Amino acid sequence: MIDYSSCVACQECGQLHRYNPVAPGKTATCQRCGSVLYRNRPHMLESVLALTLAGLVLFILSNWLPLLGLRAQSIEQEFHLLGASIAFWDGGYHVLAALIVLNTIVFPLFELLALLIVLLTIRYRWEPSLAIVLFRWMRELKPWGMLEVFMLGILVAMVKLGDMATLIMGTALWSFAGLVVTMTAATSLLEPFVVWRELGRDKRVPTN
Amino acid sequence: MYPQTKPQTAREAGLIQCRTCAGLSHPPAVLGKHEVMRCPRCGAKLRLHEHNNSIEVTWALLIASALLYIPANTLPVMSYYSLGAGQPDTILSGVFRLLGSGQWPLALIVFAASIVVPLMKLITLTFLLISIQRKSHWRQLDRMRLYKITEHVGRWSMVDVFVIAILTGLVQFGNMARVEANSGSFSFAAVVVLTMFAAKTLDGHLIWDITRQEERDK
């Protein structure tokens, strides 16, 4: 059996590498396929934490402010995200209600809260078992949260509605755009390699 | 570029690499038939290399989505009723309708997301599966990049499903105007979801692994 504690395997092709710390701002790449193995980003955890907190504020704003106004035949209606979903559910549009709630409320909130707990666990050296489960689920569910695709869908729907009714962009649409940008930035800044290493290290401390 | 000693993969070193956290671990000496192996670091399910059925599962998902691709594109996905008269739209005629109203940037986005991306995904995944099964040495790096792109753009195809869902819900003005989702939209949503699963089940390491195996056999 070989000692693999100092080995890093490329996530894309499986190539084994010996772990060598890199200088701040530098990236270690796979020698076979060139994928990123790990990066040394100073203050990475703090930056992601700041983005997560900003994301939570934007999330609350997005759900509190009106999302869309609809004007047709002199009737004007205002839609809030949650209110609209409940109205759709009551009106028999269960698939639509579920799609909205999942993509704009459940997935983003889960991702933000999971990220917050993971980052705080690393920062304050809490017991990591909850953070490990949350971070794993966050990574596995990532492709199914489609907030930005949903926002594009709203945009296309607004244009298609053009001749039937007038849609008025609500303020929540802007905070949603901000939320998409914040979460994208947090995801691209986050170093899973560092997170897993930190979460693993905490676990070993009491047994050593 | 490679060092003198032949580079090793996790598989060649007899280690199991977790696909969720990239953590390495030793496989157990014996594994019962119904026992599940879990990653010691993150708790995700692990699979022995011998039990890797990625190719078979991906083929099954791919064939199912290719079959559903036909009704998804020929059946109407959405009908717009105005004053009692219905007007069904397929995905392609919806694109032309956007184009007709002068919205060519959006028409382009919908065309790319709903028609180009699903078709490209079907072709790309078929190509990757065949090249893996033929143990192809041909441009592994480019094939890996192709796989990564396929994996990441797939979700944007959902945009048409969301548009239809939003329109059916928003347009409820008695019998003046009504929007109805048709069976084509369900086939289309199934194609998108199945191809997303297919991209996820295809094991990108196989593009490289088989080549290694062959190199050693020579």
Ligand SMILES: [Zn+2]
């Ligand atoms: Zn690699």
Ligand SMILES: [Zn+2]
């Ligand atoms: Zn793992």
